[in-house]
Structure formats: structure tokens, C-alpha cells
Amino acid sequence: MNTRTDRFNDVHLHATSVHGWGQTYSQISAGAAQCALSQFSNARIHAFREHINQRVVQHGEAPRGQICFAVPLVVPGAARVQGRAADDKCIFVLQGGDEFMFHMPMHMDMLSITFEREAFERMMSGAPWPTGIDALLRQPVVQVPGHRLAESRRRLLALFNEVIAAPEQVFTPEAEQQVEQAMLGELMRLISDPACDRTQRHGSSSRSFIVEKCHRLTVSDAANAPSVVDLCKRLRVSRRTVQNSFQSVTETNPVYYIRSVRLNGVRRELMSTTPQQLSIGDAAAKWGFFHLSHFASEYQELFMELPSQTQRAVSAPPVRAAAATA
Template sequence: MYVNHEVFNDADRHAAALRGWEQRYDQIGAGVFQSAVKQVAVEGVQVFQEAANVRVVQRGALPAGYTTFGLALGGSAPFSFRGARLDQDAMVITAGAKEFMLHSPADMSLVGVAIDPGVLRMVADAAGIDVEDDLFYRDVIDIPRAAGMRVGRRLVETMERVLAQPALLGNAQAERRFAHDVAEGILDLITYHVPGQSNRLTHACQSEIVRRSHELVLASPEEPVSIFDLCSALRVSRRTIQNSFQSIAQTNPANYLRSVRLAQVRRLLLASRQSDVPVSEAAACWGFTHLGHFARDYKAQFGELPSQTARRL
């Protein structure tokens, strides 16, 4: 495991900070260079966010043995990667140790992911996603802007939770879950380039998928169930999971699963005294380890902070 967050006033030091990358940054824009790099790496997966205030050209070779992805979160102009335009409607997707040149605009923010193809394949197989190999040699693919921003923010939030509490990756199981969460985010975007399959499930079958998913959440209170977990346990594809929740509950599976866990926390708060079960303990009982995010989600769900929930005993 490798966890790091640094700020720089020199482009060469910034370039050298990205673990496992052979590259050089040349400052093109005028002004005092200011930048930051956040990165988390576990076996098979590296995630990083880099930001810089002036235009830079990045040159080097992509990490050998990995498939590399990149999402532009912001910048004063589009990026250019290996001769292809990269903005918030596109994603870098390329395999192998290719030489590259990336022109980064001023005020840029970029999320990068390097994944062992075996990890990506395992998660894709579990989700029932059949990805053609030629997709990974296109350099840049189009994606919906909203989807790209959503996944980009999710990757940053996942990384920042670890940066705030490195102990969250204190064992091999936690590292695997982190790797799977990252791979799932990337697969969310790849599926826009996977031919769709007709949905032949009956309403009853979709309802059963949602019911069993609900039961799986209740059976694993301290360890949140991911979409990957559902695909593995129910032996259905990610697309089937998504279609079933949309049809039955008119929401996406992640929101549904989080709502079920929030409901259990609220039930626990209402059934206990503050002195017996503090809010932090109630949240932890249902897998909410980041109290700030938990309080935000709780208020959005119930219209009040968890500390405001009346204790009836």
C-alpha cells in the first residue's frame, strides 16, 4: 500500500512524485508553478489526482503491465493525449507501456487510474460485462459528461477517505475492496461502449433481485455490500442489477443500499439512549466510517441531522 499527498512549486518534482511513472513535465505557461498530487496505490491498482495552475506538457511512458485511464475534471481548455482531444466528454483508455505526450491546460485537474488487466477482467467477469480487447487501444473514448464527472468525483472521494484515514486499508481484504471499488467506477464508463443486451427479466425476477439484495445488506451490517458483491452473490450482471433496481425501486442500486443502511441507523438511534449508543457508534454498526459523509447523507435522507433524531427512551 502507498498513500501520499504532496504540493509542489517545481514541475520536475511533481512528475517524479507519481509512483511507477517514467515521465517529465515541461512548464509551458508563464507564472510561478503550483501543483498538488494525491495518490493511493494497492496491489493491482493505482489512483491519483493531479492539479496544476499553469500549462504543462507531460512526456514519458505509461506504466508497463497496466491499463491506464484518465478523466479530466477541470481546466481552462481541453487536454490533448497522444494527439486526441480530451475534455469532460471523454476518457483516456489505453493498455501497455506506450509512450505518450499529454498537453495539460492551465488550472487543470485530472484523475488517473492504472489497473492490472487481471483485476479489471475479474471485476468485469463478475459483473457480467464482456469488454472487447480492442477498446483498450483507442487512447481516448467518448463518455457522457455527467457520468464522467460523477465517476471522477467518486474516485477522488474514495481516495481522500484513505488519505484522511490510511488505516482504512489496514488489511488485504480492505485493499481488495478498494481495488474493486475503483475498477467498478471505471467499468461504469466502459459500459457505454459495450453493446447492450435486451432485458428479458420479468417484473417478478427483478423484484426478487431487489429483495435478495436488501437481505444481503441486512445480513452484513458492518461491511457495506457493493455492487460487485451483489453481482457475485446473485450471479447476475451489473446491468441486470441496475435495471432491476430502476424498474422496481426507481433508483440506482448504490442509493438504495445506502438508504437501507441509513434506515437501520435511524431505527437504532430511535430505540436507544444517547448515553448507551452514541451517534458515531450507531453509524459504525452499519458501516458508516466517515462521520461527515454519514451526517450529510442522513440529513438528505431524513431532513435532520442524526444528532437531532429524537431519542424516545
């Protein structure tokens, strides 16, 4: 079993370190980021625990050929998964290849477990799960009985911590399989509990739809980010509706949110290039910032550092020509 534990001071570094996931994290709340990530994996399972002290929006695609579960450990504020309200009385489910958007509140702590789809179906086929489980697994947010969730959360976390603390104990295929089956069994017992309503349907809210549409419009043409007035016209809704939607879903206003997403875009550009490849001014312009003094001030306010202080990519050393031989 491959294990790893990291701490980061940047949500972008955190996002790119989650094994097998194609995603971006954008920091929305202002302040120095403190992120913790522990994970273990083999060919059939990937489990990771993440904690981030800032409000973050996650956007990406779930790993293809997988089925992904997330068990929130602490949800201290408004959270939205695929447009559905989420709290610490539910689990999240994503099918491999699904595009997802997750609004994570400050100080959220979450355990995620991803199974290789074929292995998951093989493990599922050997047990007489109640009817309706398949339909329930297609719901991104599943409400589960509170007492059962507390028990399952405790056991899953104990299993996870055992592997992270002593990976040498899981060094045989048989030991790895025991961990996989124990985690899958815990999740399936949870959602097959008679008290779990397998007919539940939680639709995406109109407010979440507005926020997610605005987010996508912002990143689709980064250099010409739409204003709030433009967004209202495109969505055919009032400014008040847009304001209320952002306050409900993101706990901030649309101007601040959109600017934060764009500032995160600049930060990713800077961290993935060298100064020789891309100047700060050109990176800012790619995301619609053309007044560098205002940009630098807003960047510092969000990330607690100036753009010039952001760590850039390291240039590869020049390749030396081999010495000629007689």
C-alpha cells in the same frame, strides 16, 4: 495502502514523484509553478490526483504491465492526449508500455487510476461485460455520456478522498480489495453504459502530429535544436501550417514552445546535478543555449527565477576511512 500528499513549486519534482511512471513534464506557460499531488498505491492499484497551475506537456511511457485510466476533473483549456482532442466529457486510457504525450492546459485537475494488468484481467473475467469493451479500451480517448461521467467522477473522487484522508481504514487485504473493485467497477460501468458508443474511433489530428514531431526532433538532438525553418523543411509543410498547428494544440507559437522545452531540459540538468558536476554554462550548452545573458533572461521569464537560484542536487558526504585498529 501507501498514501502520500505533496506540494511542489516545480513540475519536474512533481513528475518524478508520481510513483512508477517514467516521464518528463515541461512547463510551457510562464510563471511560478504550483503543483499538488496526492496518491495511494499497493501491488495492484495506483491512484493519484494531480493539479498544476501552469500549461505542461507530459511525455513518457505508461508503466509496463499496467492499464491506466484518467478521469479529468477540470479541463479549463485545450488538451490533447495522444494527438486527440480531450475535454471533461471523456476519459483517457493508456496501455502499459505505450509512449504517450499529453498537452495539459493551465489549472487542469485530473484523477488517474492504474491497475496491475493481471489483476485487472482477473477482475474483468468475472463479469459479463458487453461486446466491444476490449476494443474501446484500446482507444486513448473515450467519449462517455455526460450525466454518467458526472456521477462516476463524484463517486471515484469520494473513494479516493476517503483513502487519502483515512488510510488507516484500509489496513486489511479485504478493505484494499473493496477499494480496487469499487474503482474498477465504477470505470467499467461508465464505459459499458448503453449510451457509450463502443465503435467510436478518434484519430490523431495532423496538427497534433506536427507538434509532437517537432517536440521529438527538439529533444533528440538537444544541443542543435532545429529552427522553425528547419522543422518546416523536415516535415515538408509551410511555416503557416506549423504556426497554426502550435497555436491550436499548445496555445502558443513554435519558437516559444521549442525554447520552453529546451529551457526545461536545462532545468532538469541543473536539479539532478551538483555545481561541481555540471556548471550552469555547460548545462545550457547541452540544450543549445550559448549566449548566457540571453539564456538567463529567458530562463527567469519562464520560471520566475535565475538559473543560479535553481535548487541543485546535494552532494553526498565524503566517506570517512575507518580508523586503523591495532
